[in-house]
Amino acid sequence: MDLNINKDIRYANTLTGEFYRSETSFEESKEKIFARSWQFIGDATDVKVEKQLTPIHLMPGVLDEPIVLTYTSDNLRCLSNVCTHRGKVLVEQVKHKSRIACGYHGRCFGLDGSFKSMPEFQETCDFPSEKDNLAQIQMEEWLGCLFVSLDPKIEFSKLIAPVMERCDFLPLGKLKFKDSLSKTYMVKSNWALYVDNYLEGFHVPYIHPALGDALDFKNYRYELFDYCNLQVGVAKEGEPCFDLPEGHVDFGKRIYAYYFWLYPNLMINVYPWGISLNYIQPLDHQNTKVIFRTYQFEGTEFSFEDNNIDKTELEDEAVVESVQKGIQSRYYHSGRFSATMEKCVHHFHSLVSGFMK
Secondary structure, three states: OOOOOOOOOOOOEOOOHHHHHOHHHHHHHHHHHHOOOOEEEEEHHHOOOOOEEEEEEEOOOOOOEEEEEEEEOOEEEEEEOEOOOOOOEOOOOOEEOOOEEOOOOOOEEOOOOOEEEOOOOOOOOOOOOHHHOOOEOEEEEEOOEEEEEOOOOOOHHHHHHHHHHHOOOOOHHHEEEEEEEEEEEEEOOOHHHHHHHHOOOOOHHHHOHHHHHHEOOOOOEEEEOOOEEEEEEEEOOOOOOOOOOOOOOOOOOOEEEEEEEEOOOEEEEEEOOEEEEEEEEEEEOOEEEEEEEEEEEOOOOOOOOOOOHHHHHHHHHHHHHHHHHHOOOOOOOOOEOOOOOOHHHHHHHHHHHHHHO
16 A cells, blocks of 8 residues: 655645445554543542542543553542553442552552562562552543553644644633533444544535635635644635634734644534544544533633534535445555645655654
8 A cells, every 4th residue: 555645735646445435554653653642531529539430441442451540639640441460450440549459369559559568479579679560651641531542652732732822822731621512423434534634624615505604715724734724714804703812823813713733533613612622543444433512611601502613513524434335446546635725634645654664
């Protein structure tokens, strides 16, 4: 499979259809893309309970990694949830304990993952060692959201920096999660097709008429960072927009929304009313779960209907599922990029190419 993406978008071809339809390619992406990137796992408030053990099955069907979150004395940790003796899963449901105990042979660990005790090992030589501790897994918290990476190639601070720099004027500390305004969608397509569609506004006038009526596409623009990119949506007259402070890079412009994509499968859409965090979770090479989580600024109002988010999502799903069917064709190999409208898609394909190789 040819995954080479020309650095010059004017001459580049997209990822081949085989990348999207190949089960082998998907299997390779598990370690090359997802194990090396940051994945959303939930809200810190759900797990920050003294001496609570919270087991998580990280990315079922993809990474399938058992991990456990422990919390004590204001210290939240992410540990391997597999006993270092014979590999049994240690914690299988949420519980409150001062130690982690294996139900197979009685090995015990502290909530920091350190080995504590093991019956019938008095005559075992060179025991215990560092290998008998539970592995520490890197975890970061951002605005109350938790992210983990099994083998991070990118520092989380670098990944999130473009979002923080552009949005530092907003009261991000006053965001409140709204469970009633959050939804999950099942999409019958490869995860990367969903990302492709998100990363360009090219299709908006054709697929999203309501959104197209709100945005000024003459001034729609794209910005690229190392492992993140941004689409800046400019509002038409009369549409809601940010009250930007003097000195902000977009001061004087009517910004409708900032659409951030963070490699490889996270979208952070920033609106005047709050943030929509969209986590794109692959299930297999042709099915994807899309998790929409809504966070509101205090004192603002939001509804899916008034903001066309639910309608826009269903329109996106329909076109992405149509593409999923189309790329199965024996006549489709790859396409070309619009050098003006598909800069972010080219950026994504370039990163995928680099990680897969």
